[in-house]
Amino acid sequence: MKMNQWEVVIGLETHVQLATASKIFSGASTAFGAAPNTQASPVDLALPGVLPVLNKGAVECAIRFGLAVDAQVAGKSVFARKNYFYPDLPKGYQISQFELPVVQGGHVAIAVGQGDKAYEKRVQLTRAHLEEDAGKSLHEDFHGKTGIDLNRAGTPLLEIVTEPDMRSSDEAVAYARALHALVRWIGICDGNMQEGSFRCDANVSVHRPGTPFGTRREIKNLNSFRFLKEAIEYEIRWQIETLEEGGTIQQATVLFDPATGETRSMRTKEDAHDYRYFPDPDLLPLVISPEWIARTKAALPELPEARKQRFIADYGLSAYDATTLTAALETAAYFEAAVAVAGKPGAKPCANWVMVDLAARLNKEGLEITQSPVTAAQLGGLVARITDNTLSNAIAKKVFEALWAGEGSSADEIIEKQGLKQITDTGAIEKLVDEVLAANAANVAEFKAGKEKAFNALVGQVMKAAKGKANPQQVNELLRQKLAG
Numbered sequence: 001m002k003m004n005q006w007e008v009v010i011g012l013e014t015h016v017q018l019a020t021a022s023k024i025f026s027g028a029s030t031a032f033g034a035a036p037n038t039q040a041s042p043v044d045l046a047l048p049g050v051l052p053v054l055n056k057g058a059v060e061c062a063i064r065f066g067l068a069v070d071a072q073v074a075g076k077s078v079f080a081r082k083n084y085f086y087p088d089l090p091k092g093y094q095i096s097q098f099e100l101p102v103v104q105g106g107h108v109a110i111a112v113g114q115g116d117k118a119y120e121k122r123v124q125l126t127r128a129h130l131e132e133d134a135g136k137s138l139h140e141d142f143h144g145k146t147g148i149d150l151n152r153a154g155t156p157l158l159e160i161v162t163e164p165d166m167r168s169s170d171e172a173v174a175y176a177r178a179l180h181a182l183v184r185w186i187g188i189c190d191g192n193m194q195e196g197s198f199r200c201d202a203n204v205s206v207h208r209p210g211t212p213f214g215t216r217r218e219i220k221n222l223n224s225f226r227f228l229k230e231a232i233e234y235e236i237r238w239q240i241e242t243l244e245e246g247g248t249i250q251q252a253t254v255l256f257d258p259a260t261g262e263t264r265s266m267r268t269k270e271d272a273h274d275y276r277y278f279p280d281p282d283l284l285p286l287v288i289s290p291e292w293i294a295r296t297k298a299a300l301p302e303l304p305e306a307r308k309q310r311f312i313a314d315y316g317l318s319a320y321d322a323t324t325l326t327a328a329l330e331t332a333a334y335f336e337a338a339v340a341v342a343g344k345p346g347a348k349p350c351a352n353w354v355m356v357d358l359a360a361r362l363n364k365e366g367l368e369i370t371q372s373p374v375t376a377a378q379l380g381g382l383v384a385r386i387t388d389n390t391l392s393n394a395i396a397k398k399v400f401e402a403l404w405a406g407e408g409s410s411a412d413e414i415i416e417k418q419g420l421k422q423i424t425d426t427g428a429i430e431k432l433v434d435e436v437l438a439a440n441a442a443n444v445a446e447f448k449a450g451k452e453k454a455f456n457a458l459v460g461q462v463m464k465a466a467k468g469k470a471n472p473q474q475v476n477e478l479l480r481q482k483l484a485g
Contacts, residue, residue: 006206006240009213010166010232014179016158016189017133017197018061024132024156025052025095032195036138036149044154046091051282054079058156061188062102062130063288063296065158068186068303069125071106073293079130079283083276088135088148096131096159098277102286103128103158108182109305110174111323118320123175124163130286131157152196158188164203164213169232173225176200177327178304185304185329199223204235206243214239215249219256219263231256235263307332315339315347324355330369334376341380342387349383357400374403382411390415394463437483455479 026043133155138147205214311322408414
């Protein structure tokens with residue numbers, strides 16, 4: 001299989017569950033985890049005589065998203081009936097939008113790769129439209145039968161559709177991550193992929209460079225970034241192998257099995273005409289005034305891309321650091337709060353602590369940054385003591401652990417309690433250096449014979465004698481002076 005002789009084309013359709021308390025066309029709750037069929041109202045069940053009433057909050061979410069991706073928010077959009085028959089679709093149709101969606105166009109900026117191979121790209125959006133979710137078929141514990149839970153029926157969704165702009169699984173995952181961060185950032189979705197709040201369908205095709213796009217297959221309901229990557233990569237390999245062996249690709253909907261790492265065909269893929277769309281006679285066209293759009297725009301927070309560029313300009317961060325810190329609103333806010341205490345000279349150290357030490361500890365404990373035992377102000381105070389040479393990096397890690405354990409309200413308190421202030425007195429450090437040189441004649445001789453490792457050993461001996469509290473830069477400078485004499 002010669003991968004470099006093929007071009008991959010990927011487009012994503014993402015279903016984002018909107019953060020409203022009630023459903024899109026009824027007053028039933030959208031809370032997750034209720035007993036089956038306890039949150040399905042007569043409207044959700046499509047009982048005779050009921051009529052849908054549009055949830056204004058869901059429309060507000062759609063407007064926020066359209067503004068955030070620099071799209072056109074339609075002044076007038078129309079709801080349609082998408083007809084298909086499935087056990088968990090009580091109406092026999094889904095209320096969605098077709099010809100006139102609420103959001104048209106737009107783009108999402110993505111950053112792909114790291115280091116020398118890193119690049120940025122814009123993924124163009126085709127549309128984003130409002131629709132209702134279906135229910136859920138339950139196959140477990142029914143012994144050959146299927147149960148139906150209609151709690152999700154009528155839950156508000158924003159389906160976000162890209163152009164076929166992505167050319168690798170890495171780009172697809174970068175887009176999905178960026179979109180996931182954005183919808184959480186602007187407060188329209190909780191982003192909980194385990195609960196189905198954010199799930200992707202990937203359209204994948206391959207073709208020889210210079211030839212028309214190939215036939216696509218759609219991988220449905222991918223609810224983790226890892227599964228998205230694995231599913232796309234398997235599908236790419238399968239399609240290339242099929243074509244190289246003389247086979248053809250049939251348009252189809254497929255499912256990804258995480259247990260086997262393979263996709264399997266579910267049904268022949270439908271096209272729009274198969275759904276017999278027509279305007280829903282029970283819903284008036286959705287009209288959004290310019291004033292409503294202006295009010296919504298004024299209430300938006302600073303967006304991730306704008307904040308990223310500000311972090312680069314104001315704090316001198318690299319594009320990679322700024323991208324990482326703006327991956328979530330909570331992380332960006334924590335970083336800025338820490339810098340407010342540490343001061344601008346501490347911006348880069350604050351970034352490092354947030355991205356490395358704090359992130360590792362949060363991951364180990366299974367905590368979100370909003371649950372961190374070390375507050376942003378405490379971390380900023382710790383960094384301030386590093387930048388003013390009160391603490392060495394090694395001792396700072398001990399102070400961080402003490403803050404995490406709640407052994408003090410601030411870095412200053414812990415430094416005072418435990419006597420951890422860094423030794424910067426040149427005379428005191430010189431005395432330690434002299435003692436180490438006198439006691440380690442073999443290392444001195446090795447260094448003078450050209451072995452640089454011997455110098456590191458001497459530094460280690462001085463730091464050990466100082467119990468880690470000597471200023472490392474001063475130790476290095478004094479040692480080199482003494483050894484050169």
